Amino acid sequence: MFIQTEAMPDPTMLRFLPGREVLEEGTRGFRDEREAAASPLAEKLFAIEGVSKVEFARDSITVTRSGGDWQHLKPAILGVVMEHFMTGAPVLRNEAASSVHASAPPADADGELGHVKESLRQVIDPELGYNIVDLGLVYDIAAEEGGVIRITMTTTTPGCPATNYLKTGAGEAAGALPGVEFVDVQLTYEPRWTPELMSPEAKAYFGIDDGGGW
Amino acid sequence: MIGASLSRWSMAYFAAALIALFAAEIMMTAGFGFPGATVAAPETLILVHVVAIGWLSLLMCGALLQFVPVLVVQPLYSDTLALPALVLLVSGLAALVLGFLQLGGYIGTSFPFLAAASVLLGCGFALIIWNLGRTLAAAPKLPLPAQFVTVGLVCVAATVTLGIIFALVLGGTVNATSLLVLTGIGRPIHATAGLGGWLTFTAMGVSYRLLAMFMLAPDLERPTTRAALLIGTIALAVAIAGGVIAALTHGNPAIALLAAFIGGVLALALYGADVRHLYRARKRKNIELNSRMTAFAFASLAASVVLIAVLLGLGQLEEHIGAVVFLVAFGWLSGLGLAQLYKIVAFLTWLECYGPILGKAPTPRVQDLVVEPRAVKWFRLYLLAVWAGEIVLLAGLPLLFRVATAAMFVATIGIAGEILRTRRLHNVAAASRLPAGAQLPRLLISSHA
Structure with a gap:
């Protein structure tokens, strides 16, 4: 699960996008612990010292702080949100609102990591003229707390003069996404890349009709 | 070290090499040197060395400065040494x-041009060998293509050493009997070491990797590749070391060269099988112009081997040695060189211009820097002109040969024009030519990664 964060014009507010549906429709605000009793998630968020207001929308949770700083609050909030959604607990206790499922399927199959993957598609391997995701050069994308994205990728051939550009380009593309604070791109040649790793679309583009294995 | 950097001076090497190619084609078209003069005439020596050093060696050096680091996944030992090496090589060639003009009586001055050339070219090639050799030596393990290049570098050292001896003898700087004898009969050894060892063997090694890269084919480490390396190395050792020993001991270097030729044919046959495998095993079905044109260069190499064998059988090799050298130099080595240069310039220009903004803005593809349908006609003209030139050369029709070389010159101008357009990004749609942050690369000097 990957949770993005979005800065707000008001620096005391921060928006969290868990990549899952939070409310089926509308918005719901909680101004204190008493109001938060209607939501297990809001309750847990108010338990964090410094949280003064919580608002749920269809795909986001906006938290307002009254004290502390985001550097310390953010990891705690990310932990609560992640734990809540991973356990599949409901967002609201109200029966009438129970159609809002915390464990509702994400808007797209890959969740927010899908956004990262999509962003990496603008990075092309210059020689092949095709994006690094569909070429199968991106082995893994992982999200960590604090807006950290870790990308493991390779190049078609070790020592390629484009290697540094591809690595930096992947970092730039992922880092430009809202809520991403830090991108770590690791290169690996284990396993070595083969055309077999290409997407069906890429294989069709290059005329590969035998699976692509060497 | 995760990726090789851009070689700062490779473009300058390529530009100097193309100028030398134009000069050689103009000389041939003007009837300067062979076939209008004998193969040993000063005019022919000028022509041959403008082609071998000015065109082919500078092209090879420029390419190796960029691709040896790729072969061994190590940074180039020194980017700084590349410029003085280029200056030394160009001034040495001049x-x-x-010196040859002096030998031909065109220049009256007694300045020791040949001795100066020996020093300049010796230092220039020494810098290249040192730079590339240290780069290769830094690799924990040399892949097979890099081992071919290593043998090629040993061969260029041998070629230059022999060349220096010849130049010093012809210029009257040294007159030791053994060196006079070596100069008298050692020319075929010098040519074999240069064209066969330095240029062909190195091109073989680099082509293994470049073809695999550009055609999406597997890197070859087959028994045939290892056998080609081993047999080819032995053949070159027999030709160079055996030939020199034979010459210095009053033997006949021709025997060593003949034995080497047999080994060379076997090595080339194995290389041919590997190349065939690369083309057949490639995943990229629609290969680009450089890979398509390279296939014709391989055909010229095969034709050169057959031609040598036939001429040897007919006892006419000496008579037609000029035609053999022409096919090797212009059909095989130049055919390969021009085809790959067309691709390499596009690739390096893309990296320099668009690499820094990758991920920040949409970028064109390398393929968008070239217009293959326009360039292909120049390559076709070049290849047809070379093969026509070879036929009329063998047929003893020097005037028609000059017509063929004129066509080669026109084709080369066309190819160079396409390469220049690529370098200046003229083929990229205006809307996507220079996105924010991208800079038009300089013509001759590349910015570092």
Whole structure:
């Protein structure tokens, strides 16, 4: 699960996008612990010292702080949100609102990591003229707390003069996404890349009709 | 070290090499040197060395400065040494040409041009060998293509050593009997070491990797590849070391060269099988112009081997040695060189211009920097002109040969024009040519990664 964060014009507010549906429709605000009793998630968020207001929308949770700083609050909030959604607990206790499922399927199959993957598609391997995701050069994308994205990728051939550009380009593309604070791109040649790793679309583009294995 | 950097001076090497190619084609078209003069005439020596050093060696050096680091996944030992090496090689070639003009009676001055050429070219090639050798030596393990290049570098050292001896003898700087004898009968060894060892063997090694990269084919480490390396190395050792020993001991270097030729044919046959495998095993079905044109260069290499064998059988090799050298130099080595240069310039220009903004803005593809349908006609003209030139050369029709070389010159101008357009990004749609942050690369000097 990957949770993005979005800065707000008001620096005391921060928006969290868990990549899952939070409310089926509308918005719901909680101004204190008493109001938060209607939501297990809001309750847990108010338990964090410094949280003064919580608002749920269809795909986001906006938290307002009254004290502390985001550097310390953010990891705690990310932990609560992640734990809540991973356990599949409901967002609201109200029966009438129970159609809002915390464990509702994400808007797209890959969740927010899908956004990262999509962003990496603008990075092309210059020689092949095709994006690094569909070429199968991106082995893994992982999200960590604090807006950290870790990308493991390779190049078609070790020592390629484009290697540094591809690595930096992947970092730039992922880092430009809202809520991403830090991108770590690791290169690996284990396993070595083969055309077999290409997407069906890429294989069709290059005329590969035998699976692509060497 | 995760990726090789851009070689700062490779473009300058390529530009100097193309100028030398134009000069050689103009000389041939003007009837300067072979076939209008004998193969040993000063005019022919000028022509041959403008082609071998000015065109082919500078092209090879420029390419190796960029691709040896790729082969061994190590940074180039020194980017700084590349410029003085280029200056030394170009000035050394100029001195050599002046020395040959002096030998031909075109220049009256007694300045020791040939001795100067020996020093300049010796230092220039030494810098190249040192730079590339240290780069290769830094690799924990040499892949097979890099081992071919290593043998090629040993061969260029041998070629230059012999060349220096010849230049010093012809210029009257040294007159030791053994060196006079070596100069008298050692020319075929010098040519074999240069064209066969330095240029062909190195091109073989680099082509293994470049073809695999550009055609999406597997890197070859087959038994045939290892056998080609081993047999080819032995053949070159027999030709160079055996030939020199034979010459210095009053033997006949021709025997060593014949034995080497047999080994060379076997090595080339194995290389041919590997190349065939690369083309057949490639995943990229629609290969680009450089890979398509390279196939014709391989055909010229095969034709050269057959031609040598046939001429040897007919006892006419000496008579037609000029035609053999022409096919090797212009059909095989130049055919390969021009085809790959067309691709390499596009690739390096893309990296320099668009690499820094990758991920920040949409970028064109390398393929968008070239217009293959326009360039292909120049390559076709070049290849047809070379093969026509070979036929009329063998047929003893020097006037028609000049017509063929004129066509080669026109084709080369066309190819160079396409390469220049690529370098200046003229083929990229205006809307996507220079996105924010991208800079038009300089013509001759590349910015570092």
